[in-house]
Amino acid sequence: MTVLCLRRPDDWHLHLREGAGLAAVLPDTVARFARAMVMPNLVPPIVTTKDALAYRDQICAALPLGADFQPLMTLYLTEETSPTEVLRARESGAVHGMKLYPAGATTNSESGVRTLDGVYPVLDTMAEQGFPLLVHGEVTDPTVDVFDRERIFLERHLVPLQRRFPDLKLVLEHITTREAVDFVCETPPQVAATITAHHLLLDRNALFRGGVRPHHYCLPILKRALHRQAVLEAATSGNPKFFLGTDSAPHPRTAKERGCGCAGIYTAHAALELYAEAFEQCHALDRLEGFASHHGADFYGLPRNQAHVVLERVAWQVPEELPFGADRLVPFRAGESVTWRLRDQHCSHGKP
Ligand code: NCD
Ligand code: ZN
Numbered sequence: 001m002t003v004l005c006l007r008r009p010d011d012w013h014l015h016l017r018e019g020a021g022l023a024a025v026l027p028d029t030v031a032r033f034a035r036a037m038v039m040p041n042l043v044p045p046i047v048t049t050k051d052a053l054a055y056r057d058q059i060c061a062a063l064p065l066g067a068d069f070q071p072l073m074t075l076y077l078t079e080e081t082s083p084t085e086v087l088r089a090r091e092s093g094a095v096h097g098m099k100l101y102p103a104g105a106t107t108n109s110e111s112g113v114r115t116l117d118g119v120y121p122v123l124d125t126m127a128e129q130g131f132p133l134l135v136h137g138e139v140t141d142p143t144v145d146v147f148d149r150e151r152i153f154l155e156r157h158l159v160p161l162q163r164r165f166p167d168l169k170l171v172l173e174h175i176t177t178r179e180a181v182d183f184v185c186e187t188p189p190q191v192a193a194t195i196t197a198h199h200l201l202l203d204r205n206a207l208f209r210g211g212v213r214p215h216h217y218c219l220p221i222l223k224r225a226l227h228r229q230a231v232l233e234a235a236t237s238g239n240p241k242f243f244l245g246t247d248s249a250p251h252p253r254t255a256k257e258r259g260c261g262c263a264g265i266y267t268a269h270a271a272l273e274l275y276a277e278a279f280e281q282c283h284a285l286d287r288l289e290g291f292a293s294h295h296g297a298d299f300y301g302l303p304r305n306q307a308h309v310v311l312e313r314v315a316w317q318v319p320e321e322l323p324f325g326a327d328r329l330v331p332f333r334a335g336e337s338v339t340w341r342l343r344d345q346h347c348s349h350g351k352p
Helices: 019-032 049-061 083-092 116-129 146-164 178-186 197-201 225-235 268-281 285-300
Strands: 003-007 010-014 035-038 070-076 095-100 133-135 170-172 191-195 242-244 308-312 322-324 327-329 341-343
Touching: 003 285, 010 019, 010 242, 010 268, 010 285, 019 049, 019 268, 019 322, 035 049, 049 070, 049 083, 083 095, 083 116, 095 116, 116 146, 146 170, 146 178, 170 178, 178 191, 178 225, 191 225, 191 285, 197 225, 197 268, 225 268, 242 285, 268 285, 268 308, 268 341
Parallel strands: 010 035, 035 070, 070 095, 095 133, 133 170, 170 191, 191 242
Antiparallel strands: 003 308, 308 341, 322 327
């Protein structure tokens, strides 16, 4: 049996939701990750430090007893956000980034930013303070093809933004295209990107395998095989600009399986195991620890975790459904198998 011992990883992009749904999904993340960057797209969104602290309390209250887990909070950038709010966020020590959603780009993004010029004063303060901007990089222009929305966002908005704010710490979230990989590689070290497990494992054909597959619908949408290949190469390259962010986004089964199903894939139940599968496909398991446990912490200036987790190469079957408050959700790989399994104990290798 092959065994992998890794420094405990962090998830740099996670949707936890609220209430009973939060309590249902949180243990999956806590079992694998020491910290997670928690997305602010609640209804209503988390726009102030005060909201973020209250949301953090809600998450901490839902933690399993004795859990060793730290939620890292984000604020939802709106055209009303003030530079003072950035200072408050930074001083709180609890908020680690501002999330930019172009208005209407994805689930619960109606309060997002319509024109970037409107948030320039806030971005100036963030650049001065070294406070990171986390970007959902897709245009919302309905005339742009859904498969081109990331590439066009780069051309129209992100390249000019990065030139205008060269010192701004910026994370392009859940990258899906070769162009995004190139952008990140060509910019200075203060520009980085997160990569999901599902974008490493699937290309857009997975949306239509034998019929329409609502549980593979997420934003940014899955792309062509050549883009998946570019993103896989970036993740497994050892380049510290690329790190793990699951974008695990739970929705009730009924919200996904309907005439107009919503975007989001739930991967928290097998997140690290799925990344191990992807890295193994590229014969790069030796690079998994850097991607999962070092690069993100280093980028955000946080200490690397001390504890370790162990993965075993033992296949297991993912349940057809998981409880999600009063609802059920359909996890990634439902009813199918995952090659790697998380061992429920600490590493015995005596690694520091
Ligand atoms: C996310 C969600 O459901 O909150 N959905 C998704 O498809 N990724 C929102 C997001 O990160 O875009
Ligand atoms: Zn997300």
